[in-house]
Amino acid sequence: MNFKLVIWRQHGPDEEGSFETHEVAGIDPDASFLEMLDQLNARLGREKRPSIAFDSDCREGICGACSLVIDGTPHGPQQVTSCQTYMRDFVDGATIKVEPYRSNVLPVIRDLVVDRSALDRVIEAGGFISTTTGPQPNPNAMPIAPKVQEQAMDAAVCIGCGACVAACPNGSAVLFTGAKVTHLNLLPQGQPEREDRAFNMVNQMDEEGFGGCTNFGECSRACPQEISLDVIGMLNREYRKGAAAQRPKHRSEMIAQ
Amino acid sequence: MWRSTIGKKTIVAVTGTILIAYLVLHMVGNLNSLFGPGGGEPRIDWYAEWLRTFGEPLIPYAGVVWAVRAILLGAIVVHIVAVVQLRTRNRAARPAEFPARRIGRSWEARLMMVSGVLLVAFIVFHLLQFTTLTIDVTPLEAGALYANLYNAFQEWYLVAIYLAALVFLGSHLRHAVWSLCQTLGLDSPERNAGIRMGANVLTLVIVLGFALVPILFFTGALGEPPADELSASLTTLGGGS
Numbered sequence: 001m002n003f004k005l006v007i008w009r010q011h012g013p014d015e016e017g018s019f020e021t022h023e024v025a026g027i028d029p030d031a032s033f034l035e036m037l038d039q040l041n042a043r044l045g046r047e048k049r050p051s052i053a054f055d056s057d058c059r060e061g062i063c064g065a066c067s068l069v070i071d072g073t074p075h076g077p078q079q080v081t082s083c084q085t086y087m088r089d090f091v092d093g094a095t096i097k098v099e100p101y102r103s104n105v106l107p108v109i110r111d112l113v114v115d116r117s118a119l120d121r122v123i124e125a126g127g128f129i130s131t132t133t134g135p136q137p138n139p140n141a142m143p144i145a146p147k148v149q150e151q152a153m154d155a156a157v158c159i160g161c162g163a164c165v166a167a168c169p170n171g172s173a174v175l176f177t178g179a180k181v182t183h184l185n186l187l188p189q190g191q192p193e194r195e196d197r198a199f200n201m202v203n204q205m206d207e208e209g210f211g212g213c214t215n216f217g218e219c220s221r222a223c224p225q226e227i228s229l230d231v232i233g234m235l236n237r238e239y240r241k242g243a244a245a246q247r248p249k250h251r252s253e254m255i256a257q
Numbered sequence: 258m259w260r261s262t263i264g265k266k267t268i269v270a271v272t273g274t275i276l277i278a279y280l281v282l283h284m285v286g287n288l289n290s291l292f293g294p295g296g297g298e299p300r301i302d303w304y305a306e307w308l309r310t311f312g313e314p315l316i317p318y319a320g321v322v323w324a325v326r327a328i329l330l331g332a333i334v335v336h337i338v339a340v341v342q343l344r345t346r347n348r349a350a351r352p353a354e355f356p357a358r359r360i361g362r363s364w365e366a367r368l369m370m371v372s373g374v375l376l377v378a379f380i381v382f383h384l385l386q387f388t389t390l391t392i393d394v395t396p397l398e399a400g401a402l403y404a405n406l407y408n409a410f411q412e413w414y415l416v417a418i419y420l421a422a423l424v425f426l427g428s429h430l431r432h433a434v435w436s437l438c439q440t441l442g443l444d445s446p447e448r449n450a451g452i453r454m455g456a457n458v459l460t461l462v463i464v465l466g467f468a469l470v471p472i473l474f475f476t477g478a479l480g481e482p483p484a485d486e487l488s489a490s491l492t493t494l495g496g497g498s
Binding site: 072103212 | 260261263264346350352357358361362363369432436441445
């Protein structure tokens with residue numbers, strides 16, 4: 001298969017970027033999008049031209065490192081990660097536009113690589129879970145209802161790729177933060193820090209400069225892990241509880257006049 | 258709450274709920290005009306007077322009306338200020354020059370800002386016309402609500418303005434009602450279909466309820482006002498010119 005690629009090139013974080021056109025030929029339809037870029041990079045290497053920088057790690061759709069915007073859609077048209085997007089899903093001879101995520105909070109480092117440490121700082125703000133050390137606990141000592149477990153795991157599948165931020169017209173990270181909060185706040189292990197977790201994560205999210213949610217729902221449509229919008233409702237509830245819990249927990253003392 | 262995005266959104270949702278609750282009351286109140294001229298004293302005139310004498314002598318004349326006005330003004334100001342601040346934040350979070358392809362965002366959601374601004378403009382117009390009686394392109398007289406409505410809605414352009422405003426209102430509400438449930442954390446996958454349907458039904462009821470009044474006056478289904486009201490308003494017109 002042959003393609004014409006319009007690719008974003010940018011040397012560094014503070015430099016101006018622009019689109020560059022490359023032609024690729026003889027691509028196997030079963031090659032992934034990243035493998036196609038690998039072939040292009042190999043050719044650029046042979047031609048002694050700078051290769052195109054892009055993120056990738058596991059290449060099996062579970063790490064969330066690949067973060068391309070293909071034809072205006074984060075990860076690509078199939079709602080799966082870029083590494084799981086295959087060239088057979090494109091029309092032979094098509095012109096494909098490849099960009100980095102566009103968010104002021106996730107700045108471009110080089111070409112198609114963006115700095116997603118803001119998302120890590122949001123997770124970090126969530127803090128730890130309290131756990132006892134010592135002998136391994138009895139597995140049946142912590143019962144979890146199947147429905148709760150299912151809901152928590154549906155949120156836990158978030159790979160933190162940031163496609164939700166890239167898809168959101170407001171550059172909001174509430175789907176991501178909501179998934180993290182839903183995952184930990186539903187499970188018994190997450191209960192002791194439940195209120196502070198939601199409160200601190202939302203504050204960190206705001207501090208990073210992510211936008212607010214206007215319930216467009218585009219994040220969920222772009223999410224390769226199909227995180228449901230209800231994690232945002234959960235985040236809203238948990239944040240309010242968390243904000244209320246920030247008031248002093250002790251009753252104040254009554255003093256006779 | 259005001260400082261965080263989620264807290265501010267909650268405040269937008271709560272003030273929005275206050276405004277929607279008022280819309281329902283206003284719509285139901287308006288339906289009093291469907292009782293027609295009522296031979297001498299139209300029911301809508303009686304209703305307006307009842308609103309003002311409500312709770313007397315415990316509450317002063319028009320006390321309830323002014324209290325409601327104060328609540329509404331507060332709600333709408335907070336609603337707008339919060340939305341403008343959130344909007345500024347959202348704009349700053351994304352580089353404007355690279356619009357991504359939009360995936361399945363509803364038209365109502367996309368037009369919230371436009372419909373909101375148009376609604377504010379309409380509210381100002383509406384108050385100037387029927388509350389302060391400033392925009393008197395048709396004869397208007399204090400207290401003669403039925404005659405005022407009848408005269409105003411004989412003009413096609415006024416009917417068109419009111420119906421157009423209802424289109425914006427419907428567009429705004431269809432996204433707003435579901436959206437506030439989501440923001441307040443009431444929505445869940447089990448309830449989603451019901452809440453979406455509820456938002457559509459509430460929007461439709463409010464819009465149709467409001468639309469009935471201008472349409473029925475314009476089509477002549479609601480008859481002329483009682484003679485004394487009509488003559489009074491004609492005299493006002495004569496005196497004014």
